[in-house]
Amino acid sequence: MQDTDIIALYFERDEQAIEKTDEKYGAYLKKIAFNILCDVFSSEECCNDTYFKVWNSIPPTVPVCFRAFIARITRNLALDKYKAQGATKRGTVTESLDELSECVGEDTISRELDSKDIGAAISDFLKKESESARIIFVRRYFYCESIKDIAFRLGMTEGAIKTSLSRTRQKLSIHLKARTVFI
């Protein structure tokens, strides 16, 4: 079923919308949640919360890109849950935070900017990067995938993935300083 058809079901308040979303994207969303939470039960719970939130958001929202829209919701819910659980498990999120803190370095992030502003600045930066560097970066820091998974998916070595991430983080740091995100 096409995404536009699924969105139409939400607009019609047809509960099949959730069923079809789960059928088409359930595994994709569970994977995003699992990468963050490292727990099967919490990941499933997070997916159910996503469907509830999507049901309440459409209408009035008309997502331009449905898959990215629901992925973003799942990611935010999973990160909230991760925070609420006290972030005890050492997983990709902990590793990502360690890596991104290198990127922040001695700087602090401007308090005048919210997450959306910073997200826009990161988007501008990523669009100028090579396709492979961008995909690796997004798979690591949006999808919170392990280095091993990314290497596996892209048919590259783990070393090549780490090198790419390190270079992209360094360049991002410079970009965010220039955009006064880092002060």
Next chain:
Amino acid sequence: MNEDNINGAKTLLKAMSYIDDDIIEEAAEPYKRRSFGIRQGAGVAACVALIAITAAVLYATLGNNLYTGNSNSADGSAGNSNGLLGNTDDTYYVNGASLTPIGKSGNRYTFTLSITEKQERIDVSLYGSGVDEYGNDIFVISTTAPYAELTHIPIARPKITVDGKAADEIPTDVGEYEITVDFSDIDMSKYLMRNYFTVYPFGNIFR
């Protein structure tokens, strides 16, 4: 690492949720190696031209003997460069182990594995891509399934035979083994399968 550092990292990780849809989408798509850009293409063209000129000069200097006089050498080098299964000149080495593809029958591949130092893991994986009706974008056939649970990557396992006996995994202990990996029962029709295996830790071997 101080508190500001960590808070900054948390802010960046949170902000990643707000990157543009097209960037999120692009990374969710099956990855395809893109065609070469002009610069890389020019580089490749220059290398090809250089090899062609060198070959022509050598041919003119040494005559046909260069190619006809030593067929083993020519076959061997071709085999090593593309790693074709069935070419017995191919052996792949890592510290403490070597792997020699020795034959192919349909979708059954046979290797000789020689281990002189215990290996952490050895596995054969074959990847395919192509979105199926469930939105799965990559298909993996692997002798081990490290990603089996809760992944949107579907995983299938080929049959493994070690010295003629069915086995669950490829051995990693010291010894000489004949390994057969059989993909015959796996439906790969929905996916565009890569034309090489990834044999960890040996590298990629063309099918």
